[in-house]
Amino acid sequence: MPFTRRAFCTGLAALPLSRPAWAQETPLLTARPATVQLAPEGYPATEVWGYDGRLPGPQIRVPQGSRLSRRLVNGLQVPTSVHWHGIRIDNAMDGVAGLTQDPVPPGGRFDYAFELPDAGTFWYHAHTNSMEQVARGLSGALIVEESTPPDIDRDEVLMLDDWLLDPETGRFAGDFGNPMMRSHAGRLGNLLGINGRYDFSLEARQNERLRLRLINAANARIFMLRLEGMVGWTVALDGMPLAQPEPVSTEIILAPAQRVDLIVDVTAEAGTPAALLSYADDDSWQALAEVTVTGPKSSARRAAPAPLPPNPRMDVPGVAEAELREMRMEGGAMRGMTSGRFEGQDMDFQRLVQRGQFWALSGQVGRGEAPFARYTLGETARIRWVNDTVFPHAMHLHGMHFRTVAADGSQGPMRDTLLVKPQESAEVAFVADNPGKWLLHCHMLGHAASGMTTWIEVA
CATH class of the missing domain: 2.60.40.420 (Cupredoxins -  blue copper proteins)
Structure with a gap:
């Protein structure tokens, strides 16, 4: 059973010196150990692996059509690499150790540089021994912004994740090679959270319009989600815009690595519940992200949102004739x-x-x-x-x-x-x-x- 806000489960390299900032031609992205407070206060902190020592890694925002450059610095004691998930990328930059590049050894570096043809919600994560390295924290959001943004009041990125922790020590629990997990549903955590926090929350006003970019960064968990106190539309899946926004009328299913862009209107009044709910193992719905409504933004809601501008090369012709x-x-x-x-x-x-x-x-x-x-x-x-x-x-x-x-x-x-x-x-x-x-x-x-x-x- 996962951790909840009500209860916490019981029982269970020195970095290479970088050049001065003024001399750096390529921004650094350093994979290194760090300590963060994943579990609720009062429980031990957790030693993680994070990009730039953060969990999740730094959010990268860049305009569509630009070129992204990052120099991976491996401050871990094991080889690693970075996959830029969902980007239609040059093959040599895809980050798959053993297929598109050699793994970056401890203390090593690798330069990633590639064009960004598509606007949308993407992410980046380790692709060497991914099961362990992603579970330990090596992932972050990559947002490619449209030249003409939608009519919204705020843009929020929510990286959904779960972590399997030992509540006595705060360490990641279990063997990453555990045959039971590998041969069944996978490594499922006992603590759920967003953006590295089990108690993630937002403030908003009634009739405020938000863009929620949901990213499932979990190792194996399939999130089933529901809106409370909000009305929403799905406008993109896995970074690709829908031809028309689709009203959210049922639960949102988000499998590992999938993304969904929602545009939501906060309909709840101040003092009434609003949240992104997640279906829990005990057959209840629990708040994964609470939204505190502080007052009205306007007296009336806006019309339904317009579709996002399409990305290039979205047609798939000749399907009937294809092998x-x-x-x-x-x-x-x-x-x-x-x-x-x-x-x-x-x-x-x-x-x-x-x-x-x-x-x-x-x-x-x-x-x-x-x-x-x-x-x-x-x-x-x-x-x-x-x-x-x-x-x-x-x-x-x-x-x-x-x-x-x-x-x-x-x-x-x-x-x-x-x-x-x-x-x-x-x-x-x-x-x-x-x-x-x-x-x-x-x-x-x-x-x-x-x-x-x-x-x-x-x-």
Whole structure:
């Protein structure tokens, strides 16, 4: 059961010297240990790994069409790298250790520099031993701003996360290689929070209009969210604007790595509840972000918001004629692990389990030497994900966005991460317009570390 505001669960390198600021050509982003107060006051502080010693890392805001440059400085005792999640990026800058770059050793540096073609809500996180490094705090928000912003009063970034802590010591609990977590739902925390705080809150006025940029930075938790005292519209998913804002009439499901941009009007009066609620393990709804309403901003609400300006290259033509490739999700506890071996996998199953490999994609355990598919530059690609397991999987494609494809051929919103439920399938299509070797994996990071990782090649 997660920590709540009511109760806290019980029982359970010296940095390289940098040049003076006036001599720096590239801003630094330093991965290093730090100590933060994640748990409520009265409980021990937690030793984390953070960018610039912060959790989450520094928020990066840049205009669309600009060029982003950061020099990663590794102040950890282990290798690391940075993935710029959701950016349609040059392959060499994608940050996947072992595929697009060598990991940056302790004390080492690596220069990232790339164009930002799309406006939207993105994020950055470690992509070397991601399950542990992201869980320890190595992530931050990357906001690419439209040249014409929407009609709002305030723009707020909310990075949702959970942390698995030992309340006696404040340290991260459990073994990051724990086979039970890796073969089941993943590493789920017992403390939930936003922007590194379990008690995150906002102040607002009645009829104030906010843009809420929600980012799920959790290792494995799927957040189910609800608005209280606010009326909202979804205007973008995974950084990509919707053609028309969609009223929020049901719960918002946010899988690991997914983002949603909401424009909300605060409808509650001063002194009445307003919050972003999260569904809890005890079947209750609890405030993940409380909104304190201080008084009226205006006497009347505004009209529904206009759509955000579209990003370039959002069409996916030629889907009906594209070759359909099927990718089956296999393995995990309670189903795939009972067969004795992964279908199509020659290696003895017990040897895989001993190596901590519990998952496969179409019989392939781990990234492998050969890609799942090779595409010609500009080709329309079509993949059907089939979930043969009893757990959900958040499938993430690097370097490009895709559209979901319904049975009737209609296309859904553009995304880079899609939640595929147990015993269900989902079809996606994208234009393979970004050359290079691109990772495709489950963003339940324990699943990715335990075999549910592959790649495609575009040339």
